[in-house]
Amino acid sequence: VICHPKYQESKRIxxxxxxxxxxxTEEIIKDIFKQGKECFIPRYKxxxxxxxxxxLSSAEDxxxxxxxxxxxxxxxxxxxxxxxxxxxxGLDLIxxxxxxxxxxxxxxxxxxxxxxxxxxxxxxxxxxxxxxxxLAFREQICESVPVAENDVQVDEILYEDC
Numbered sequence: 001v002i003c004h005p006k007y008q009e010s011k012r013i014x015x016x017x018x019x020x021x022x023x024x025t026e027e028i029i030k031d032i033f034k035q036g037k038e039c040f041i042p043r044y045k046x047x048x049x050x051x052x053x054x055x056l057s058s059a060e061d062x063x064x065x066x067x068x069x070x071x072x073x074x075x076x077x078x079x080x081x082x083x084x085x086x087x088x089x090g091l092d093l094i095x096x097x098x099x100x101x102x103x104x105x106x107x108x109x110x111x112x113x114x115x116x117x118x119x120x121x122x123x124x125x126x127x128x129x130x131x132x133x134x135l136a137f138r139e140q141i142c143e144s145v146p147v148a149e150n151d152v153q154v155d156e157i158l159y160e161d162c
Contacts (some may be wrong), residue, residue: 001028001095001133001135001158002028002031004133004158006092006093006131006133006156007093007133009092010037010092010093010131011037011038011092012037012038012040012085012089012090012091012092012093012130013032013037013038013039013040013091013092013093013094013095014039014040014041014042014053014085014091014093014094014095014130015028015029015032015039015040015041015094015095016041016042016095016096016097017029017041017042017062017065017072017073017074018097019071019072019097022097022135023097023135023136023137025095025135026059028095029056029059029062030059033058033059038055039055039056040053040054040055040056040085040091041053041054041056041074041075042054042074042114043074043075043077044068044070044072044074044112044114046068046069049112049113049114049116049117050114050117051114051115051117051118052084052085052086052118053084053085053086053091053094053118054074054075054079054082054083054084054085055082055083055084055085056082086121086122086125089127090122090125090126090127090128090130091122091127091130092127092130092131093130093131093132093133094115094119094122094130094131094132094133095133095134095135096115096132096133096134096135096154097109097134097135098134098136098140098154099140100140100141100142100145101134101136101140101141101142101145101154101157101159102141102142102143102144102145103141103157104144104153105153105154105155105156105157106144106145106147106151106153106154107134107145107151107153107154108142108145108146113150115152116150116151116152117150119132119152120150120152131155131156132152132154132155132156133154133155133156133157133158134154134156134157134158135158135159136157136158136159137159137160138159138160138161140159141157141159
């Protein structure tokens with residue numbers, strides 16, 4: 001991941017804080033800060049499909065985050081001091097999670113549409129749609145995954161031996 005040309009050229013990167021069954025992102029997050037890039041992480045709103053990407057100040061900043069009912073660390077709802085990526089310069093790159101992927105770039109998420117809705121908002125931002133890379137295990141690559149009309153394909157899927 002850290003040798004990828006899109007990662008190398010990106011300055012503003014959004015990445016998920018991994019759950020135990022996902023590709024672990026902690027070392028990537030550390031590298032984002034080591035390289036002097038800006039790091040943004042999701043804050044999901046429960047009971048709707050709204051998500052924001054909020055800026056982390058350091059890799060250690062993760063320890064100050066709140067654990068949600070989904071067992072995901074994220075900035076608390078009353079944390080208004082963090083920059084939201086689309087309120088500023090947008091994003092260059094988004095690393096995306098998922099349950100399954102096909103080689104056409106289709107992604108099966110957890111069913112709430114958070115990333116699809118966020119990418120639609122990105123397309124309206126002056127900086128445009130960021131490049132998207134899904135991080136997956138080889139076992140998550142399928143012949144095809146079900147897609148809906150509003151699903152946004154990922155630009156690239158990185159997995160072991162791809």
